[in-house]
Amino acid sequence: MLREKLFIEVESGEEPRVDYSKYLDATVEDFERLAAELRPRLMPRLGKDYKLYLSHMPPLRDGEKPITYTLSACPECNSLLKAVIFKRDGKVWIRKVCPEHGEIEELYFGDYEMYERFRSHQHDGRGNLNTHVPLMAPCPYNCGLCPRHKSHPALINLVVTNRCDLSCFYCFFFASRAGYIYEPTLEHIRYMLRQPRKLRPQPAIALQITGGEPTLREDLVDIVRIAKEEGYTHVQVNTTGIRLAFDPELAVKLRKAGTNVLYMSFDGVTPYTNPKNHWEVPYTLDNLRKAGLGVVLVPTIIKNYNLNEVGKIVYFGLKHNDIVRGVNIQPVSITGRMPRKEREKERVTIPDVIMEIERETEGQISRYDWYPVPSVAPISRFIEAVTGEPKVAFTTHFACGAATYVWQENGEIIPVTRFIDVDGLLKFLDEKADELERGRNRYIVFLDVLLKLRKFVDASRAPKRLREGKRILRLLYKVFIKHDYSSLGDFHYNSLFLGMMHFQDLYNHDVARVMRCDIHYVMPDGREVPFCSFNVIPDLYRDRAQKAFSYTIKEWERLTGRKLIDLKYKRNIRKLLAGEPYRRHYEGLFDIDSIPYEDHVLASKRFGIPVIE
């Protein structure tokens, strides 16, 4: 039946929409056909969705030094504009002028010196040999991926529901505010997961299952299983962790199905800075310990809200690094429209957060311990040159993210840079990859690597486990000479990955960053859209596509026999505070007894989460 007919309606705004309830039994092939039909009709349209104003050059003023020019979108009307990136007062700024909405200036990178250092580590990707959409529009109104895109995906995001059991005041994504329910069937999910796997030369291998709140889906474990069947070797679930605080079995099932790690929101160590899941996190961590499922904490950092707690978040991660694998910090992306004065209260960039961590850790984690994401591309390039097989390479724009590794020993924090000459090693590997690509004898190159690798390592300064028997050197030999990556587990043992990813918004938007994005969303119509198009221009990407493949709330309630409102989470703070895990997890990070119960309740309620006794 479905093979004969597609159930597509066209709404007044000419946006097509599927009667999704008729697709509950549809096959992968049905979705293939439906997606092919809808994809061109969901693409952004010149004149309707955006305009081009490329002849308007943004001005520069006294005391401003231009760095480069780029393209950027207007925050008011999505028009594509020329923008200038420039230096002023030791910082990097972006300015653009929309003929309809005037001049827009925004902080781009909070420290010029760090901008220059990070820029020196830029490595671009080599693009994709096949893409999902033809080139029909300027970037970023052609996302899908288009033939211009410079990076292959390092991580695919799959939205499995827009339902959420919270109603955070800043979020417009969840079902009851959106007015529809987006929840693809398992066959539809299988169709979506297959699209990024088709990319060549490097198909996607890492997946993040996200929402809404993915743990609200009763078949989440099946989704993890399908992802593994489709060839994703790394699967992570992005969650608030709230359901996992009360459902230890779910953690075990997710782990057994092949989930590698959880990505859990964690905005601070106190109830004031983390009203989303402050009280539940200790219980979630305990359940994850029992399941052997690691977690990465994901704080969103806002200047006047929790920037001054970012160091404590790192200490929290170190305190629990038996189960916390990393902290991946996200400087805020300003969604919606906001006047400049308001933005200045919120805006932080990667250097601002890095320098705050340096301050809070009293220099133990310094600004020079951090490297931009594309700095590690020479490692992939070297291994690729040796093996002759394509490898995942992280080739985002240098302003998109940064990372480092730290260990803690006897109360001292040891960043990786204390015992590895990271700059020297990366440069060396890049040179060796060059030699291999130019046809130099592999064995001569290997011999050179074997002889010189030790000069980049000072084992005496490494954490004890890596220091003993010069384990760190043996480990590097295994990776770079024998290509035995199983030993990487040894490197990660007891370490804490610190990452930073600054997703864009329409104020600091830079097309050069979009083109290099390697964190993509797979869409219900099979497109693969860079994160900063999917979420930064949501009306043209995320919302339009998801709405087209959605149920009405009424229809969903009729089909499932459940009420959306009944799924909302209500918090029993008194009970959570009384449990032993609460004190054990936060002890030493803030004065637990100084916060009255009423303050806890107020923090939760202000955030939008009701409290029950």
Add this chain to the structure above:
Amino acid sequence: MTIKAFSFTVRTNDPRPLDLSVSTHVYKTGGGVMERIALVGREMGEEDILDFDAEFGDTFNVSYNDLIHGEYSITVMEGEASAAPLLKIYLYDDRVRGDSGVLFRVVGEGGETIYVDNVYFSSPLRTRIARVARLLGVPQRLVEEEVKRLGGRGM
């Protein structure tokens, strides 16, 4: 039909060093022969941006946004030809990678790309020449001679 091609030079440092020159030569093919199409140059306008991206996004991973990041010069070249399969030969000199050579694009009668090389993933030149000659139905020797005449390296 109208034929459009681009020749350009770009030099940038942000976000990464790029120092690249590309010149394009276009040939009409059919009946076993190749005929170079005479093109007339003009300045680039806003209406050319998409065509530029389409031409150099999948070949050199370069787009208009890369050009405006630094200093660039560009010539848009246009000409007329009756409907026929076309061969575009790109001669490039990448001074950052220390690489120069030749890429091909075969365009069908309807304007669709039938075959295109990518600078990062291309096979040896002779293999590619054999392939485009086969696709166009012209003797391999003709393509080889033209590449030599243009000064393409790698023969």
